[in-house]
Structure formats: C-alpha cells, structure tokens
Amino acid sequence: MTLNLFYFLSFLAVLSALMVVFSKNPVYSVLYLIITFFTIAGHYILLDAQFLAVVHVIVYAGAIMVLFLYVIMLLNLNRESEPHKSNILKFAAVICAGLLLVVLVGSLKGTEAIVQQSGKAGIGYVKTLGEVMFKEFLLPFEITSILLLAAMVGAVMLGKSEKTNDTI
Amino acid sequence: MNRSDLYSLTPLLILSSAAILNFFSISIKRNHKVIFAITVLSLIGDFIFLTSYSLYHQQHIDPLLVVDGFGIFNIGLILLTTLVVALMSYAYFEQREERKEEYYILLILAALGACIMVISKHFVSFFLGLEVLSVSLYSLIAYLRTRERSDEAGIKYLILAAFSSAFLLFGMSLIYATTGKMDFGGIGYYLTTTQDIPLIMMAGLGMLIVGAGFKLGVVPFHMWTPDVYEGAPTPVTAFIATVSKGGMIALLVRFFNAINGYQYESFTNLFTVLSIASMFVGNILALRQTNLKRILAYSSISHIGYLLVAFLSGGSMGAQATTFYLVAYFITTLGAFGIIATLSDQHRDAELIDDYRGLLWRRPLTAVAFSAMLLSLAGIPLTAGFIAKFYVITAGIGTQHWLLVFCLVVNSVIGLYYYIKIIAVMFDQKLQIKSAKELHPLVYVISSVTIAVLAVFLFWLGVSPEGMLSLIDDVI
Amino acid sequence: MENPNLAEYLPIALMFIFALGFVVTTMIATHVLGPKRKSKIKLDTFECGIESKGNARIPFNIKYFLVAILFVLFDVEVIFMYPWAVNFKSLHWEGFIQMTVFISLLLVGFFYILKKGALKWEE
Secondary structure, eight states, X not given: OHHHHHHHHHHHHHHHHHHHHXXXXXXXXXXXXXXXXXXXXXXXXXXXXXXXXXXXXXXXXXXXXXXXXXXXXXXXXXXXTSOOOOHHHHHHHHHHHHHHHHHHHHHHTXXXXXXXXXXXXXXXXXXXXXXXXXXXXXXHHHHHHHHHHHHXXXXXXXXXXXXXXXXX | OOHHHHHHXXXXXXXXXXXXXXXXXXXXXXXXXXXXXXXXXXXXXXXXXHTTSOTTOOEEEXXXXXEOHHHHHHHHHHHHHHHHHHHHHHHHHHTOOSOOHHHHHHHHHHHHHXXXXXXXXXXXXXXXXXXXXXXXXXXXXXXXTTSTTHHHHHHHXXXXXXXXXXXXXXXXXXXXXXXXXXXXXXXXXXXXXSSSOOHXXXXXXXXXXXXXXXXXXXXXXXXXXXXXXXXXXXXXXXXXXXIIHHHHHHHHHHHHHHTTGGGOHHHHHHHHHHHHHHHHHHHHHHTTOOBHHHHHHHHHHHHHXXXXXXXXXXXXXXXXXXXXXXXHHHHHHHHHHHHHHHHOOSSSOSOBGGGGTTHHHHSHHHHHHHHHHHHHHHTOTTSHHHHHXXXXXXXXXXXXXXXXXXXXXXXXXXXXXXXXXXXXXXXXXOOOOOOOOOOOHHHHHHHHHHHHHHHHXXXXXXXXXXXXXXXHHHHO | OOOOOGGGGHHHXXXXXXXXXXXXXXXXXXXXXSOOOOOHHHHSOOSTTSOOOXXXXXXXXXXXXXXXXXXXXXXXXXXXXXXXXXXXXXXXXXXXXXXXXXXXXXHHHHXXXXXTTTTOOOO
C-alpha cells in the first residue's frame, strides 16, 4: 500500500514538475507547481513528517503561490514578449542539471543502510518538534523572529512608495 | 539557558536591542541623527563589552554556539567594521533625500547575522545566521531604489544568494542523512570512525562548498560580484566585501578544523583549484575595467583567492595567517570604499576612474590615503597588506603548497599594474573642476577622521604587526 | 521506508477527496446540464457592457504585493505556534515566556508597519 502510494505520488510529482518547466503559459506553470507541492506534502506524510506536510501546504501551496501569481502578473509575461533563449544556453543548462543528477543518483545509490540508521522514530510529529524546538533549539527559534523582522523592514522599505514617507 | 550563557550572548543581545530601539525610534519619528547616534553608540558599547571577555573565554552553548577566543575576535572585527561602515554612511546618506533610517536597522541586523555565523558550531545556527545576514543584505543592496543599477544588483544578489542557500541546505541535508549529526563536532567524530568518506557525504560537502563559494565570490561562483558591487550603495559594498565574506571565511576555518578537512586530498585539491582560478580570473579581468567599484570587486575576488592559500595551509599557522589577512584586508577595503563614499555626490558614486583624475592636486590628503589603501591591496611594504601577504606566503611555504605560492606571487605582480594605474591617474595634472553640492563641513569630518584612523591602522600594522600577531596568536 | 500509520490520515484524505470531487462534479455537471449557445458574442469577455480591450495582465499597484509579502511573513510566524500549542501544557510558563518574546519581537515589526502606513490603502 505504502509503496504503491509512493510510486503514484512520485509519478505525479515528477510529471507535474516537468509540466512546470514545459508549459508555455506561466500561470499554468504555477498551477502545476501547486500540484507538485501537494504531492511533496504527500511524500512528507509517507515519511511520517506530518508537521512538514502541513507547513508545506499552508506556506508553500497557500501563501508563496500567491506571491508567484503576483510576480507573474507584475512581470507582464505575454507569450510574444518572452525573450528567445539561445540554444547554447539551453545546452549548458541541460548539461549542468544532468551533471547534478548524475552526482545525486551516484551518491544516493547503495546508501540505504547509512540513511536508515539515522532517523529517530516520531521525529516528524508536531509534538516532538515542539519539544525539541522549545528546549534544545530555543535560540534559533528566537533568531527566526529577528530574521522575519529583517525581511519585514526590507519589504516595507522597498515596497512603500516614495513620497508618502517623508513625513511621520 | 543559564546565566553564563546569557553573559556570553550579551553582544548579540545588545545588537538586537539596538535594532529594536531603532525600530521604535523610526516608528515614532524619523530622525537621521538619532538613529545614527543609537547605532554608533550601541556598536561602540557592544565592542567595549566584548573587551571585558578574557581571550581564553570559552563557553559552549550546546549544541549551537561556542563563544571562544576565535569567535570573540571575529565578533570584535565585525563590530568594528560595522561601526566604520556606519560612520561613513552618515555623510553618504545625508546627501540623499531618500529614507535613510531603515538602513541602520538593516546594517545592525546584518552584523548580528554575521556574529551568529562566526560563533556557530552547528548547521542550524550557521544557516540562520547566514540567512539573517543575507536577507538584510538583499534590501541593503537595493537600498537606493531610484538609482539605475541598484535594483538590478539587488535582484541578482537575491536570486544567486537564494540559490546558493538552497545548495547549502541540500548539502547539509545530505551530510545529516549520512551522519545523523548537524553539529560540527559530531560530523568530525563520524569522519574519524570511517576509513573514507561515503559518496553521499562527499556530495553533501561538495554542495556545502558550492554554497559557501557563492557567498565568498570565488571563481567560478563570482559572476554576481562586480554587478552587485557596482549597483549597491558604496558603504554597503564595503560591508559585503568585508563582513559578509569574512564571516564566511571564519566559519569555514572553524568547520574545517572541526572535521579536520585538511587531511582529505579531494578537498584540498578542490580548494586549490578554486584559489588559483580566483587569483587569475580576478586579476586578469580587473585589468581592463574603468569603473573603480568593479576593479575593487575583481580585486576582492583575487584577494579571496589569496586568503584560500592561507586557509589551505591549515593548522594554527594557517588560521593565524587567515585571520591576519582578514584584518588587513578589512582595513584596506573599508578605507578604499570609504574614500569612494566620501567623494560621491548626490546623484552618483564617484566610481569612474576619470573621477579621480588629478585628485592629488584637488584633495591631496584624500589622494594620499587612497594611494596607501591601494598599495596595501597590492601588498607593498610598510602597509598592512604586505605583512598579511608575507604571512600567507610563509604559511603556504610551510605546508609546501608551492604551486599556490607561485601563483600568488605572479598574481601580486599582475595586480600591482592596475593598482598603480589608478594611482597614476590621481597624479595626472589635468585639472577637472567639479562643483558638487557641499554639505555642512562637520558631516565630512566624521568620514575624514574615520579614514584617517584607518590609514593610521594600515601603517601601524605594516610597521609593527607584533601586537596584532600576538593577539591573534592568543585567540587561536 | 518507514511505515507510518496511514489509516490515521484517512479523515484528511477523505476531506481532500470530497473537496476535489465536489469541484470536479460541479464543473462536469454544469457542462452537462447547462444549455449551450456558442455564438461569437456569447463567448466574448463580458465587461459591464463595454467592449473589452487590451490584455488581462495590466500593471497594478505594488501595494498588493506588499500586503501579500507581509501576509507570508506573519503566516510563517503562525506556523511556529502549532508546535508550541501542542506542547503548551508540558512547556509550562517557560514556554509561554519564550513565545511572548518571539511574538513581541514581531509585534515591534507590526508596530513599525502600522506606523509607516504600509497597510494603509489610500494615501
């Protein structure tokens, strides 16, 4: 059952990821990306990482995708205006990505034994995560809020229009 | 978290409270002077607090951070650098009508990120520190939005830095998959238990190096450097060139010492290639540039190449040479960019070589200071750059990296050419009359004094480096 | 691969299936049931009786984007509350204080956003 589900999800994930790259219309790409995110969330559940799955759906499929759509609309990407990419560039990209694939596949082959021993049971549960995060990893948790603050200032500073800010 | 942990983390707490204070201050009323004062005072106060630590202070905040001599030294370096950047930012931003206040928040947060990075001994804190640094830098680079090139630079840095972060994360996860550990010590321990590194971990470490290489701007990951240097506001450029790169170097030193990476030939070979490529590409591409910021960008690429020679030597000698080189490079780079910042006017930075034609006759002191900075970058005796380079070569010879040392010497000669070329332009007799809107002279006093202090340090380190050397010797 | 107890996820899966199924059925049903008239005017984009012109993608105010980004930031903040809420009892007051620090840091940011009028629409 689990294995069949895994194959199904993987097939769907790879297929929709390919469609993201190949579809001509950027909005379709985004929609396929949503499917990809959902399938990956499914993978997380299969790996017993429920928190990651939920976060993935909420943040990525929910919030980040909205940003994607906004960006696409801001960019005004029409089919005609898409710049022609040279073939050499495509060739180089394919070679680089292919090399990465070879490295990853090569290194992942025959490593099942190593990988399996490191996973603790129940590590992906919300409860376990909370226990770890609020005891052992408290400091990073607080630093995260600083990180969000930095992003906030940056966004407001760059996104706010010019004239209205000089007063106040 | 107990009291001594908190004591060790106070420098970070001071920085974050300064940022928060700035937040409130901006929310209530924008005032450049107030924000500037808060920033400078908190940085100075933080540094003074830092000096209260003993150099042999060692506090492990398990599992994430270790506040030891090396970390404290680097935090001090970061704080002072940020202070200098803040000091020279005042005049630079005062001329401009755009909002200037958020700049200081972002600067402090970026410094905070770098501080976290240099004391981290765990992937989580390393990555978080790096992200705090990078996220602040994204907005800092694009800060002067109305400028032509700043948004280009901002977007370029955003995309490439995010990409390199992805590489870093992927590498970390592969390493975690193999070892089940994320702290440097645990990974080092795992490596002692195995004969040779498993392939998957090798791939992980390789990706880690790719990610780090992007942030350092070593060849072949250097493409962003010139554009970002050119597009960013000059003080921010100085910050990227120093704190962002130096923090990463300090982290690499800590990481490689923890996992004892020097014993693996594949890594030393990899870094050798990166180092040689950076030296040659950086110097050769710099020869034909006419934009000073781009020249300095390419020069920084080659300087990271020199630094890697010291880094590769490993051991305490290598760490010492790296640290000393960092100090000298920080002073020199800050000075050079500081001068560019003071000469810039409201609309554009003084970045073309032609802006410096006859500078000696217009502003003799500035020209002399600038020449000193350039000579130090070239590694001419009596400057800090010479001692630093000397140290690097000693470290390289001590560990028999002959090829690297040879390349370093050849490149120093190539580098000398374009540094001298800039100096020659400054001596040019043809006067150029330029009238810029002058601010109140007091504004310039801060920048001038800062640069003067930097120049004094430059010569002081070049003539009698013993004090700094023994300090570095103590912390390592 | 580990074998998690997939049966636990059955309710969620059911919900997904129903949600998806509802959308799909409605779409098919309307196609089947509704009358079809395929004249040119019927297929035209309807825009309050005015003839439509230009592209659907027009430049719009950056404020939408700013709001979206701020939403993402606070969304991420809320994510951190789930593990805290689940462990609320076992973390006692310490956990509460930790969360308060976290939230108050972000509140500073929120205060800043409000004061700078980043969420104000008309200006």
